[in-house]
Amino acid sequence: xxxxxxxxxxxxxxxxMAMVVKDGFDGLSMQKLAKAAKVSPATIYIYWKDRDDLxxxxxxxxxxxxxxxxxxxxxxxxxxxxxxxxxxxxxARYCMENPIESxxxxxxxxxxxxxxxxAGIDSxxxxxxxxxxxxxxxxxxxxKVPVEVYWSVAxxxxxxxxxxxxxxxxxxGSGPFSLDDxxxxxxxxxxxxxxxx
Amino acid sequence: xxxxxxxxxxxxxxxxMAMVVKDGFDGLSMQKLAKAAKVSPATIYIYWKDRDDLxxxxxxxxxxxxxxxxxxxxxxxxxxxxxxxxxxxxxARYCMENPIESxxxxxxxxxxxxxxxxAGIDSxxxxxxxxxxxxxxxxxxxxKVPVEVYWSVAxxxxxxxxxxxxxxxxxxGSGPFSLDDxxxxxxxxxxxxxxxx
DNA sequence: CAATAATAAATGAACGTTCACTTATGGTCA
DNA sequence: TGACCATAAGTGAACGTTCATTTATTATTG
Numbered sequence: 001x002x003x004x005x006x007x008x009x010x011x012x013x014x015x016x017m018a019m020v021v022k023d024g025f026d027g028l029s030m031q032k033l034a035k036a037a038k039v040s041p042a043t044i045y046i047y048w049k050d051r052d053d054l055x056x057x058x059x060x061x062x063x064x065x066x067x068x069x070x071x072x073x074x075x076x077x078x079x080x081x082x083x084x085x086x087x088x089x090x091x092a093r094y095c096m097e098n099p100i101e102s103x104x105x106x107x108x109x110x111x112x113x114x115x116x117x118x119a120g121i122d123s124x125x126x127x128x129x130x131x132x133x134x135x136x137x138x139x140x141x142x143x144k145v146p147v148e149v150y151w152s153v154a155x156x157x158x159x160x161x162x163x164x165x166x167x168x169x170x171x172x173g174s175g176p177f178s179l180d181d182x183x184x185x186x187x188x189x190x191x192x193x194x195x196x197x
Numbered sequence: 198x199x200x201x202x203x204x205x206x207x208x209x210x211x212x213x214m215a216m217v218v219k220d221g222f223d224g225l226s227m228q229k230l231a232k233a234a235k236v237s238p239a240t241i242y243i244y245w246k247d248r249d250d251l252x253x254x255x256x257x258x259x260x261x262x263x264x265x266x267x268x269x270x271x272x273x274x275x276x277x278x279x280x281x282x283x284x285x286x287x288x289a290r291y292c293m294e295n296p297i298e299s300x301x302x303x304x305x306x307x308x309x310x311x312x313x314x315x316a317g318i319d320s321x322x323x324x325x326x327x328x329x330x331x332x333x334x335x336x337x338x339x340x341k342v343p344v345e346v347y348w349s350v351a352x353x354x355x356x357x358x359x360x361x362x363x364x365x366x367x368x369x370g371s372g373p374f375s376l377d378d379x380x381x382x383x384x385x386x387x388x389x390x391x392x393x394x
Numbered sequence: 395c396a397a398t399a400a401t402a403a404a405t406g407a408a409c410g411t412t413c414a415c416t417t418a419t420g421g422t423c424a
Numbered sequence: 425t426g427a428c429c430a431t432a433a434g435t436g437a438a439c440g441t442t443c444a445t446t447t448a449t450t451a452t453t454g
Contacts, residue, residue: 194391
């Protein structure tokens, strides 16, 4: 029995995400992907059922990786402030170190595939995050608000900063922008201020 | 000389945005669009140069409308708090009253077309927003931070709430979610707290 | 009548996917 | 050890369909 060549699969994964990031989902054609990864179009269908299955699996794997890295060194018994700080640092680091993968995730998030992509994921991650919020509220370290309000205030600013960074510039008409530790901390402090009871 | 039928153009505009919202940019095919708007495919090319031109013009018009509505009743001499409140209310109202149009804008924003789409826009809107921020900082009503940090904290939470609302549910695994005035105000208060010096 | 709107039909290219086929390899038996 | 076989990996060319766009022609109106 012939064995699979793992380099083929990883080449396909890499090129597929790069194509989506560069040209959107329109830009991901199976034949162009095959050419970019130097395999036959038919080979893709050995690894994935079809185009959607490929995208969905790429998303699921990226999500798993992002989740793990975001909760690295996260101590659920620590204070809210410390917990959120760790999550911010980790998430920012993940985005910086895996720009294509994280950009790809964002593309899926804002596509009609997002529902199906999220559906196939058992989210330990989400459960941990929610427990963190509930605990912090119970201990009086966090203003008592619906979880959606919390999420919007706690993380949306971070995502926006990362988006500015990825784009290389800030507001339209502004000069170049690069997300450094100082900017990240400044923003985190504002968010912590907002969420303090 | 024969005159254009404005109903054809508006049908095309409406159906085009609806198709992008429903199925993403993959889903916007010129032939399907023609069928949906009950015109010949060739008719589309009377109104727009090509597919990209169509999308770019739809975006430019939507952006203009959004800008106008966001700054409706906005008084640049009022306090920062009141100014931001007006902007939030207006923006939220625009999104609620024009769900397809605003969703379409978001799709463009997260697509590779975004740069070209923004490039063709003379943004009076952005200039007003920036002047508002600068003035508020100068008057000591707003914490002194880079404009990107301000933007991330001041508006990203609003966009996230609208996204939850459009999606009809909050965090994955949570129940239904609907953005009401109370939730909007709660979040705005948190943001104002964050941005107060 | 001149000019433009609007169309039906057609264009070649690109799409996702499959088919018929070849190649490589771990296990089996000598 | 080495020949052989079953099995899955991998391929190039082709499938029918749909894509964006154009062409040739007709319809409408200032």
